[in-house]
Amino acid sequence: MLISPELLKKYGAETEDFEPSHIIFNEGDIPKYYYQVLEGRIKLNNYNEDGKELIFAILDKGLSVCELLLFIDKTYPVNAITFEKCTVIKLPKLSFEKMLDENPAVSRDINKFLSERLYYKYIMLENNSSLRPDVRVQGALDYYKSYTGKTEKFSYEIPLTRQQLASLTALRVETVIRTVKKLEKEGALKIVNRKIFV
The missing domain is CATH 1.10.10.10 (Winged helix-like DNA-binding domain superfamily/Winged helix DNA-binding domain)
Structure with missing residues (x-):
């Protein structure tokens, strides 16, 4: 797990269960929560002008969902949709910020995780070109x-x-x-x- 569910719950996080094909958020929505997958898988996608689906990531148990957008004032550039039955833990943005302020080790872990993802995104871009x-x-x-x-x-x-x-x-x-x-x-x-x- 990227962040322990116990710590997230300490700051007010709640768990939600979703059926397959449930839309957690849509492209263009404003980020309001930190999401982390407890069970199941979620895909991040959008559709091109021809209606063809483009998948950007498939997130498994323990991974967070578009957490980087909680640090900037931008809307989601992708949809988050469940592949199968999923359990997700979500924490409001302000509580997430407070948790990071009060837990520097967790903040460092998030920074490391974001850096690794960015590195591999560059590799993916290079490969896909x-x-x-x-x-x-x-x-x-x-x-x-x-x-x-x-x-x-x-x-x-x-x-x-x-x-x-x-x-x-x-x-x-x-x-x-x-x-x-x-x-x-x-x-x-x-x-x-x-x-x-x-």
Whole structure:
């Protein structure tokens, strides 16, 4: 967990349960809460002018949801939508700020987390600018594994479908399927029961 649920509750956080496909916030909404995933997964997405979904991140248990926007006066540039049944803990923005002021170690942890995410976002941007599908797909897989801290080869199951990988990399799903098979032959990933391990 990025921040312990006990500490969040001490500052007034509440938990909420959501059904699959529930919209936690929409693009253009004003950030009012710190959100952290306790159970389930949430995707951050928006849609281009052709109506095609673009996925920016898939957040698992323990991760926070767009916390960086609590530090600036900007609206959400993405939607946050549950993939499955989710339990989320949320803390009002003012209480979040108070918690950080009174807990410098937590504030440092947030800064470190934001710095790591920014670093990997740069890597993702670089990979997605490549014309080579294998560079894009491998970059997305490495990005998701980076959230886990797992370093051993094939120790992490990618929690994404081929369609979701296509949405993350701006590739067609057929291209992602071919590329995943190619990467498996090259030993860059392993497929077990249609699941990708890196």
